[in-house]
Structure formats: structure tokens, C-alpha cells
Amino acid sequence: xxxRRSDRLIDMTRYFMERPHTLVxxxxxxxRYESAKSSISEDLAIxxxxxxxxxxxxxxxxxxxxxxxxxxxxxxxxxxxxxxxDMTEQLSHQDRLLPGGYVYLSDLLGRPDxxxxxxxxxxxxxIDKQIDAVMTVATKGxxxxxxxxxxxxxxxxxxxxxxxxxEGSTVSxxxxxxxxxxxxxxxxxxxxxxxxxxxxxxxxxxKGGGTVNGMKSMIEEFESELVGITVFxxxxxxxxxxxxxxxxxxxxxxVNTIDKTIHVSPGNYLEKVFGKxxx
Amino acid sequence: xxxRRSDRLIDMTRYFMERPHTLVxxxxxxxRYESAKSSISEDLAIxxxxxxxxxxxxxxxxxxxxxxxxxxxxxxxxxxxxxxxDMTEQLSHQDRLLPGGYVYLSDLLGRPDxxxxxxxxxxxxxIDKQIDAVMTVATKGxxxxxxxxxxxxxxxxxxxxxxxxxEGSTVSxxxxxxxxxxxxxxxxxxxxxxxxxxxxxxxxxxKGGGTVNGMKSMIEEFESELVGITVFxxxxxxxxxxxxxxxxxxxxxxVNTIDKTIHVSPGNYLEKVFGKxxx
Numbered sequence: 001x002x003x004r005r006s007d008r009l010i011d012m013t014r015y016f017m018e019r020p021h022t023l024v025x026x027x028x029x030x031x032r033y034e035s036a037k038s039s040i041s042e043d044l045a046i047x048x049x050x051x052x053x054x055x056x057x058x059x060x061x062x063x064x065x066x067x068x069x070x071x072x073x074x075x076x077x078x079x080x081x082x083x084x085x086d087m088t089e090q091l092s093h094q095d096r097l098l099p100g101g102y103v104y105l106s107d108l109l110g111r112p113d114x115x116x117x118x119x120x121x122x123x124x125x126x127i128d129k130q131i132d133a134v135m136t137v138a139t140k141g142x143x144x145x146x147x148x149x150x151x152x153x154x155x156x157x158x159x160x161x162x163x164x165x166x167e168g169s170t171v172s173x174x175x176x177x178x179x180x181x182x183x184x185x186x187x188x189x190x191x192x193x194x195x196x197x198x199x200x201x202x203x204x205x206x207k208g209g210g211t212v213n214g215m216k217s218m219i220e221e222f223e224s225e226l227v228g229i230t231v232f233x234x235x236x237x238x239x240x241x242x243x244x245x246x247x248x249x250x251x252x253x254x255v256n257t258i259d260k261t262i263h264v265s266p267g268n269y270l271e272k273v274f275g276k277x278x279x
Numbered sequence: 280x281x282x283r284r285s286d287r288l289i290d291m292t293r294y295f296m297e298r299p300h301t302l303v304x305x306x307x308x309x310x311r312y313e314s315a316k317s318s319i320s321e322d323l324a325i326x327x328x329x330x331x332x333x334x335x336x337x338x339x340x341x342x343x344x345x346x347x348x349x350x351x352x353x354x355x356x357x358x359x360x361x362x363x364x365d366m367t368e369q370l371s372h373q374d375r376l377l378p379g380g381y382v383y384l385s386d387l388l389g390r391p392d393x394x395x396x397x398x399x400x401x402x403x404x405x406i407d408k409q410i411d412a413v414m415t416v417a418t419k420g421x422x423x424x425x426x427x428x429x430x431x432x433x434x435x436x437x438x439x440x441x442x443x444x445x446e447g448s449t450v451s452x453x454x455x456x457x458x459x460x461x462x463x464x465x466x467x468x469x470x471x472x473x474x475x476x477x478x479x480x481x482x483x484x485x486k487g488g489g490t491v492n493g494m495k496s497m498i499e500e501f502e503s504e505l506v507g508i509t510v511f512x513x514x515x516x517x518x519x520x521x522x523x524x525x526x527x528x529x530x531x532x533x534v535n536t537i538d539k540t541i542h543v544s545p546g547n548y549l550e551k552v553f554g555k556x557x558x
Contacts, residue, residue: 005285006284006285006288006325006329007325007328007329007332009285009288009289009292010288010289010292010325010326010329010330011329011333011335013288013289013292013293014292014296014330014333014335017293017296018395019392046285046286046289047289049286050285050286050289050290051289051293053286054290054293056290056293098444098445098446098447099444099447100444102444102445103445104445104446104447104468104470105445106436106437106445106446106468106471107434107470107471110428110434110435110436110437110471111434112425112428112429112432112433112434113298113432115425115429116297116429138417138418139417139418139421139437139439140443140445142418142421142422142425143421143425146391146394146421146422146425146426147425149389149391150391150394150395153391153392154391155386155389155390155391156389157385157389158385158389158418160418164419165377165378165379165381166377166381166382166383166384166385166419166484167377167383167385168377168378168383189383189385191383191386192385192386192389205445
């Protein structure tokens with residue numbers, strides 16, 4: 001059926017949001033709405049202006065009758081900063097303190113609103129990079145990987161510490177756990193990653209960097225390339241980390257199990273992505 | 280700044296999509312766009328019409344100056360049916376066959392487009408129900424739980440077969456694994472679920488129903504209520520399942536490791552949710 005501009009704009013916005021990083025052709029929209037390509041072009045120009053203005057992302061338009069548009073989700077500095085500051089505060093609550101100085105994160109990483117922000121924030125960092133897959137380790141990294149993968153619209157793959165019969169043949173690597181200096185093993189299903197992939201590594205928490213370093217070895221085993229490493233939170237670590245170039249949204253500076261205090265500050269994300277704040 | 284209708288419609292659509300099941304007030308939008316409430320009311324009426332027309336969901340509008348609107352994501356029968364038929368075909372490929380008659384699913388459950396559909400399809404089934412949390416078991420159920428939780432905008436909780444020190448105190452239950460009749464244990468962090476919650480259980484695969492039955496016991500331990508059980512795929516099972524009332528999107532009817540064939544058909548979802556198809 002023929003449509004009005006307002007209906008088209010609503011449906012197109014929704015359509016793009018469900019298919020980030022995907023070229024949608026003028027022809028497709030023209031047929032879907034039984035509208036002239038010239039009208040669709042005008043619609044795209046309006047959407048492009050609005051998503052830019054609102055910091056939602058970028059609508060890249062490819063001109064000409066064979067063209068179309070690609071929606072690239074993003075987040076603006078103010079919203080990213082507000083989210084990270086909110087998380088800093090929430091992580092600092094003393095009731096998150098667990099025996100052994102661990103910090104309870106599972107509730108936050110099970111909340112859709114938090115995960116949507118985490119996904120947009122991390123996807124923003126790699127907006128100019130080619131990424132073919134997001135990699136994490138089971139179990140707690142999975143929600144982060146899924147959310148980032150959703151905004152980048154690429155698959156995510158899950159490395160496991162224990163092999164499952166439902167994974168088929170696997171490739172395994174040994175790695176040194178950074179905190180305890182034990183040798184451990186991780187496995188990835190052979191068919192889950194193509195050779196020559198560009199891989200982004202994400203995880204919930206990094207201390208010594210041993211697990212992340214294991215994933216680096218895994219990426220090498222698959223003759224693939226590491227694009228970057230971003231973790232939700234990094235912990236304080238005495239000594240040299242096994243990974244040097246990484247990004248963290250949050251930093252758990254210190255944990256005191258006697259006074260029951262946790263000190264959390266923003267990680268290096270904001271500075272790495274937006275540069276120094278001037279104020 | 281003051282805005283045009285077209286800009287408002289685009290931003291509002293995106294805003295609703297990121298906050299399903301959340302009341303957004305007229306006042307909020309009026310201030311955000313420096314527009315009269317009467318204009319915002321007209322915008323909402325346009326969005327309401329379009330999301331209904333396109334089968335995207337329902338925009339419930341609450342009238343009056345103190346009102347607003349709630350977006351409830353859904354999927355129409357045609358799209359749900361097309362998705363399930365596509366999955367039926369993809370699951371039937373013989374290269375998914377693993378030793379022991381298992382079917383490889385991890386690639387599908389790592390694809391954002393598949394997960395978005397799974398989430399909308401399952402959320403559609405519980406559109407009239409109160410759900411406070413989505414529960415699953417680590418690891419393979421997690422992506423499904425996350426996607427469903429995202430469309431319902433409620434937290435998801437992950438039951439584990441192995442306890443982690445980063446979870447704090449846990450509640451554990453024993454359960455009988457339906458296929459192997461072994462006694463196993465599963466645990467859930469005490470703080471992850473409030474008493475009196477209405478819980479939806481989802482998982483990737485169900486055979487004898489032992490794991491799902493374990494989650495039922497877990498829900499009872501938390502003095503909470505089971506709202507429903509939906510799995511991505513059910514397998515053929517000789518004998519009586521430990522769970523009777525469940526929904527499956529797909530059904531793996533038979534697996535033949537000698538001929539290397541897998542026979543997959545749609546599960547009971549379509550009939551349960553949309554009724555018998557007349558044709």
C-alpha cells in the first residue's frame with residue numbers, strides 16, 4: 001500500500017535499528033512503501049539529520065538509483081560519560097563486596113538497559129574498524145559480547161573452559177592465569193570462527209589479563225587478527241599485566257574487606273575514545 | 280531546540296524501541312522537543328498506527344495531560360512463521376550433525392539477527408503476562424534469555440552448574456537429568472532473584488526436561504512463580520518428559536548418524552500462539 005512520509009519515517013527508523021551496519025537499498029524501500037525513489041531519498045536525508053542531531057549514530061547514504069543507506073549505531077560523549085558515571089556510583093555500593101574482595105556484577109550484567117548502553121559504548125569505540133566477530137569467555141562475558149555484537153551486527157563466539165559435546169571439534173590453548181599463575185586450558189569450537197577474521201575481545205572483568213591473553217593465543221590459532229580488547233571493569237593489579245593495550249569502562253581501584261569499602265572510578269575508555277576532557 | 284514532526288517521529292521511535300514496556304510521559308517528550316503536548320499526542324497517534332500496521336508491536340497510549348505511551352514489542356504471524364521455517368531449514372543441514380546425535384546450534388545462537396527474532400517471537404507469546412525475570416541455565420541458554428529479556432525489558436538470571444566465587448551466596452537444588460537419570464546440582468546467586476517474582480524459563484534445547492525441571496525447583500526455592508517455559512528446540516525423547524507444559528520453536532524429530540540426516544520441523548509455538556493454520 002502507498003504510505004505517508006510519517007509512516008515511512010517510523011518504519012524505516014525501526015528497520016534500520018534492527019539491522020545496523022547493513023546496506024538497505026533505495027529499491028527495497030521504494031517497493032516496500034510503493035513510493036518513488038526520490039521520496040525515499042528525501043526520507044533518508046531526514047533520518048540522517050535526526051540520528052546525527054540526537055547522537056544516535058550515523059546514517060551513511062549511498063547516492064544514486066542503486067544506492068541506499070547503512071545505519072551505524074553510536075553514542076555521544078555526554079551520554080557515554082553519564083552512563084559510565086552512573087555505573088561508577090552503582091559499583092561503589094558496599095553491598096557489592098563479596099568474600100575475597102570480589103565485586104558482585106551479575107545483576108548489572110543481567111539488566112537490558114545497562115547492556116544496551118554497554119553495547120553502544122563499546123561499539124562506538126570501534127566505529128571505524130573492520131570487525132567480523134566478537135569473542136568472549138563463558139559465562140559472564142557473554143551478555144557483553146552479545147550486546148556489542150548486536151550493535152555491530154556481527155556474530156559473537158564463546159570460548160569455554162570446559163569442553164561440551166554439543167560444540168563438535170574444538171581448538172584448545174593453554175594460558176597462564178594472571179592472578180594465580182596456574183596453567184589453564186580454554187577451548188573454542190572449530191567451526192565457530194573463520195580463518196582471517198578480525199576479532200574484538202570483550203570480557204566482564206580483567207585483573208592480571210591472563211584470560212584475555214589466552215583469547216589472544218586462541219585468535220592466533222585461528223589465523224585471525226585481534227582488533228581490540230575492551231572490558232567492563234578492570235581491577236587493581238600489583239605487577240605487570242599480561243596485556244598492555246586494552247580499554248576499560250570502569251576501574252575498581254581498591255577494595256577493603258575490613259572497612260567494607262569499594263573505590264571505583266571511570267576506566268580509560270572516555271579518554272581513549274573522546275580524548276581529555278577540558279574543564 | 281524546537282523540532283519538526285518528522286524529527287520527533289524518528290527520535291521517538293528510536294526512544295521507544297530502546298525502552299520497551301516503559302511508560303514515557305507526554306511531559307518528557309514535550310520538554311525534550313520543546314513542543315506542545317497536543318503535538319506530541321498527535322505524534323503518538325501516528326506511531327501507534329504505524330507500529331500496528333507493520334506488526335512491530337503495540338503502542339499503548341495513556342490519554343490526558345499526565346499520560347504518555349508504552350511500547351510493547353511483538354511480531355506478526357507471517358514474520359514469526361517465516362522465521363521458524365527458515366530455522367527449520369537451517370537446522371536440517373547434515374553438517375550440523377555431531378557425534379552422539381547432537382545438533383550444532385552455537386553459530387545460530389551467536390547471530391544477532393537470529394537472536395533478535397528469537398527474542399521477539401518468545402516475547403510475543405507472553406505479551407499479556409506479567410514477567411519480572413527471565414531465567415536460564417549457563418551457558419547456551421544465555422543468549423536466548425538476554426534477547427527475550429531485552430524485548431520484555433526485565434532482568435535475566437543465570438543458573439549455573441558450577442558455583443563461582445564472584446556470585447556470592449547461592450541457593451542450590453538437586454535435579455534428575457532427564458536423559459541420563461543422574462542426580463545433578465544447579466545453583467543461583469541468592470541476590471539475583473527477589474521473592475515473589477514471576478519468572479519465564481527459556482533454554483536452547485530440551486530433551487527429557489530434567490534441566491528445565493531443575494529450574495522449576497529453583498523458582499520454588501525463591502518462593503517465586505513460573506509463568507512459562509519456552510525452548511528454542513526440543514529433541515525427540517522416548518518416554519515421559521519431566522515437564523509437560525512447554526513451548527518449542529523447533530522440533531528435532533529424528534537424527535540418523537549413519538545416513539547423516541537430521542529431520543527438523545516447527546515446534547508447537549505457532550499453534551500455541553496463533554492457533555491452527557487454515558489452508
